[in-house]
Amino acid sequence: MTIKIEVDMTKCQHYGQCVFEAPDIFRLNADDKLEYTAEADDSELANVEAAIDVCPMQAIFIVK
Amino acid sequence: MTKPVIIVGASMGGLRAAEALRRFGYAGPITVIGEEHHAPYNRPPLSKEVLAAEVSHEAVAFPQRESTADVNWVLGTRVESADLEHGTVTDSEGETHAYGTLIIATGLRPKRLEVQNAELIGRHAVRTLDDAIGLRKDLKPGARVVVLGAGFIGCEVAATARKLGCEVTVVAPGSHPITRPLGVELAKELQRRHEAMGVKFVMKTSVTDLVGTTAVEGVVLDSGEIILCDVLVEAIGSHTNTEWLEGNDLELSNGVLTDNDMRAVKTSGEAWPNVFAIGDVARFANPLFDDEARRVEHWNIPTDTAKRVAQVFAGQTQGPFAPIPSFWSDQYDIHILAYGLLALADEVKLVAGDIQGECVFGYYREGKMVGVCGIGMRTTVMGYRKEFELK
Ligand SMILES: Cc1cc2nc3c(=O)[nH]c(=O)nc-3n(C[C@H](O)[C@H](O)[C@H](O)COP(=O)(O)OP(=O)(O)OC[C@H]3O[C@@H](n4cnc5c(N)ncnc54)[C@H](O)[C@@H]3O)c2cc1C
Numbered sequence: 001m002t003i004k005i006e007v008d009m010t011k012c013q014h015y016g017q018c019v020f021e022a023p024d025i026f027r028l029n030a031d032d033k034l035e036y037t038a039e040a041d042d043s044e045l046a047n048v049e050a051a052i053d054v055c056p057m058q059a060i061f062i063v064k
Numbered sequence: 065m066t067k068p069v070i071i072v073g074a075s076m077g078g079l080r081a082a083e084a085l086r087r088f089g090y091a092g093p094i095t096v097i098g099e100e101h102h103a104p105y106n107r108p109p110l111s112k113e114v115l116a117a118e119v120s121h122e123a124v125a126f127p128q129r130e131s132t133a134d135v136n137w138v139l140g141t142r143v144e145s146a147d148l149e150h151g152t153v154t155d156s157e158g159e160t161h162a163y164g165t166l167i168i169a170t171g172l173r174p175k176r177l178e179v180q181n182a183e184l185i186g187r188h189a190v191r192t193l194d195d196a197i198g199l200r201k202d203l204k205p206g207a208r209v210v211v212l213g214a215g216f217i218g219c220e221v222a223a224t225a226r227k228l229g230c231e232v233t234v235v236a237p238g239s240h241p242i243t244r245p246l247g248v249e250l251a252k253e254l255q256r257r258h259e260a261m262g263v264k265f266v267m268k269t270s271v272t273d274l275v276g277t278t279a280v281e282g283v284v285l286d287s288g289e290i291i292l293c294d295v296l297v298e299a300i301g302s303h304t305n306t307e308w309l310e311g312n313d314l315e316l317s318n319g320v321l322t323d324n325d326m327r328a329v330k331t332s333g334e335a336w337p338n339v340f341a342i343g344d345v346a347r348f349a350n351p352l353f354d355d356e357a358r359r360v361e362h363w364n365i366p367t368d369t370a371k372r373v374a375q376v377f378a379g380q381t382q383g384p385f386a387p388i389p390s391f392w393s394d395q396y397d398i399h400i401l402a403y404g405l406l407a408l409a410d411e412v413k414l415v416a417g418d419i420q421g422e423c424v425f426g427y428y429r430e431g432k433m434v435g436v437c438g439i440g441m442r443t444t445v446m447g448y449r450k451e452f453e454l455k
Contacts, residue, residue: 013392013394013399014399014442015392015399015401015442016401016442016443016446017390019446020446020449028442028443028446032440032441032442032443049129052127053080053367054364054367056108056363056392058106058124058126061127
């Protein structure tokens with residue numbers, strides 16, 4: 001099973017806090033802008049939920 | 065019947081505590097009692113997006129998780145008193161609830177200006193969603209807005225009001241906005257950027273009185289001068305919500321003093337085994353810095369302290385609790401990110417970038433880094449975060 005992840009890029013301010021919680025999903029590129037993998041294995045769920053919790057802009061969602 | 069875990073305060077700390085208890089395996093009953101009518105929502109947008117546009121509760125509410133679907137939310141209900149000896153709390157309806165474990169998450173409320181004519185229309189403070197919605201109605205283009213206090217919330221409200229086309233004056237006792245904790249150099253730069261956007265600053269000044277009979281018409285400064293205004297925003301600090309705990313053996317001089325497991329401490333220094341405090345209201349020592357207990361009003365603290373409580377509850381702690389404080393602030397296109405306790409520093413220096421553009425400052429106490437703060441330059445700021453990990 002996989003989960004689908006979506007970041008609302010109109011909200012995201014590239015604070016990068018998600019990177020610490022789910023480093024295999026979220027990263028900042030060379031321009032300090034957020035990039036992410038939109039689909040991940042179920043085993044990432046706890047990490048992605050932690051990333052959702054620490055996002056200052058509350059811009060990360062799991063799409064059902 | 066097992067007595068429930070009762071959480072008092074249904075904001076970020078209360079929600080995170082319920083979630084963390086479930087995550088660490090507690091399957092028993094949880095009751096959350098909160099004074100506000102709204103389900104837990106995020107406060108930072110209140111001084112930013114919520115003032116700038118018609119934002120509903122839905123847009124700022126925290127997502128509800130399946131794990132906490134069976135939590136008993138008692139909203140719109142204030143807890144008036146607690147009896148820790150007997151393990152009960154009593155709410156505003158007169159109902160007494162027995163708990164097995166109590167988690168205190170009642171946070172803060174704004175300090176207000178103490179003046180004679182206190183009941184004037186147009187006076188605002190920003191802590192709750194209802195506060196922000198009330199203020200938004202008054203932030204019309206051209207409105208003259210005085211913001212009292214030049215801390216984070218004051219500066220954010222000033223920036224948002226200015227973007228909405230208000231005439232904004234910030235009045236505050238300090239020399240520059242957010243000097244504590246940012247340090248003078250960065251504070252001056254922040255003031256310069258606000259002034260470039262058209263915000264006026266009247267610093268080293270306090271307000272002694274208000275002008276107006278039904279609505280606020282102006283503020284009287286300690287110099288005797290009057291600044292006319294239509295809207296007054298008071299962002300002058302906060303009180304801890306601990307009155308309901310009085311009469312119990314607790315240390316409540318500035319929030320609820322806790323030990324390293326977030327257990328509330330008796331005046332003897334011994335901890336209550338089943339009473340915890342989390343979030344803005346908790347005062348605890350952080351071994352990353354020293355053994356002095358402090359309250360930390362940063363957004364990561366409710367989540368981190370709630371997790372600690374759940375780990376303690378489940379008997380799953382690993383080592384001392386040493387959360388890395390972190391905060392951010394958005395003012396215009398200035399996005400500030402910081403780690404650590406900047407206010408402890410005796411030395412502040414630019415470590416990267418250019419102060420008029422993107423920059424990073426380091427904060428040191430006796431030569432050891434205690435904080436880092438950047439405008440932009442995210443990867444650089446984040447790179448310093450490991451300086452704060454417990455070694
Ligand atoms: C306008 C604003 C902007 C902010 N911006 C930022 C930011 O940009 N970055 C950042 O890092 N942090 C920011 N913060 C700080 C952050 O929001 C707080 O650290 C966080 O909300 C603390 O959560 P808490 O659950 O501990 O307390 P609170 O959010 O204060 O919640 C306490 C709850 O308890 C309830 N309560 C109180 N007494 C009782 C009682 N007796 N019975 C029942 N319920 C009671 C209250 O009604 C409230 O709902 C901001 C705060 C505000 C107000």
